[in-house]
Amino acid sequence: MLLWLGACGTREDSLATEQSEEQKRLEEVQEEHLRRNNAAGPDTVSFETAFARFFQALHASDTAAVNQFIHPDYGIWIIEQPGAMPKMTHTTDIRHFKREYQDRSLFTVREEVKACDLQDEAWPTFDCADMNYDSGQSGYSKDGCFVSGPDKFQKSGYWDYASLSEPDIKRIRASLPLLQKSVLHTATSFEFHFGQVEGQWQLLFAKLIYPCSA
Numbered sequence: 373m374l375l376w377l378g379a380c381g382t383r384e385d386s387l388a389t390e391q392s393e394e395q396k397r398l399e400e401v402q403e404e405h406l407r408r409n410n411a412a413g414p415d416t417v418s419f420e421t422a423f424a425r426f427f428q429a430l431h432a433s434d435t436a437a438v439n440q441f442i443h444p445d446y447g448i449w450i451i452e453q454p455g456a457m458p459k460m461t462h463t464t465d466i467r468h469f470k471r472e473y474q475d476r477s478l479f480t481v482r483e484e485v486k487a488c489d490l491q492d493e494a495w496p497t498f499d500c501a502d503m504n505y506d507s508g509q510s511g512y513s514k515d516g517c518f519v520s521g522p523d524k525f526q527k528s529g530y531w532d533y534a535s536l537s538e539p540d541i542k543r544i545r546a547s548l549p550l551l552q553k554s555v556l557h558t559a560t561s562f563e564f565h566f567g568q569v570e571g572q573w574q575l576l577f578a579k580l581i582y583p584c585s586a
Contacts, residue, residue, distance in 0.1 A: 419519070419553050419566065420490055422573035426564075427488055433479045438466050441566075441575040446547050450478070451530050451579040458581070460534040462543075471580065481580065484560045488517035495520050495556050500584035511583060512558040522551035525565055525577065547576050 422441075429437030442448045447464040454472040463469045466478050496514035503511030531544045550567030557563075565577040 416571070417573065419573060423488075423490060423519070423553075423555065423564075423566070426573075426575065430479060430485075431482045433477075433482075435467055438478070441573065442466060443569045443572075443574045443576070446543075446550070446569060446574065446576055448575050449531075449544060449547070449577050451534075451577065451581060453581045458530045458534045460531060460536060460540075460544075462540070478578075481562065485557050485562060488555070488557055490519045490555065491516050492519050494518075495524070495554075496558065498561075498583065503584055510558045510561070515558045518556045518558070519553055520556075522548075522554045522565055522567075525554050525563065525579075526551060530579075550574075551576060 426438065426441050428434075429441075442464055444464055447462050448466075450461045450463070450469060452459045452461070452472045459472060461469060469478055470476065471478065471480065495518050496512040498512050500511060503509055526548050531541050536544070547567070550569060551565050552568055553566045553573075555564040555566070561581065561583045563577075563579040564575060565579075566573050567576050568574070
């Protein structure tokens with residue numbers, strides 16, 4: 373009897389171990405599946421493709437699609453200039469952001485940025501003396517939508533003049549090294565700064581400032 377009970381106990385222990393290991397394997401497969409779905413490899417989607425998706429979502433007022441470009445931890449910093457000094461607003465959900473002018477949503481950007489055919493080249497130079505919106509002169513030496521490296525923005529230092537707390541400035545500085553691509557729309561001077569986080573292109577900063585207005 374004792375031998376039989378011992379054998380039963382051994383089989384039950386073995387079965388419990390197998391079930392535990394199987395559950396662990398299932399959880400690992402599920403986690404891997406979620407990881408693959410939520411984090412594409414860094415070369416899976418080109419920046420041009422990702423930006424086209426973002427631009428389409430912006431023009432469609434597709435909140436869910438735009439939020440896919442906003443990382444839940446890093447979020448997006450949106451830079452405006454309502455006065456002499458810049459204002460920087462942080463959000464992880466685009467529904468919670470309102471532009472300084474008339475509390476308008478980010479989607480109103482589409483009214484001004486109607487087209488953006490990326491040209492992969494250095495940004496053109498700018499001069500306030502050459503700017504005249506009434507006559508269609510942007511002030512840039514060349515007009516269009518340009519994508520280049522983020523160096524200029526990373527060195528701009530807007531965050532140092534936006535009356536931010538020290539923790540916020542630290543959060544911004546932690547995001548800056550992630551930047552890889554910066555887009556300039558010359559007709560408005562708006563800028564969109566993207567980086568790759570966990571294999572996905574994320575919009576980390578957007579600068580919605582009209583030049584020569586301060």
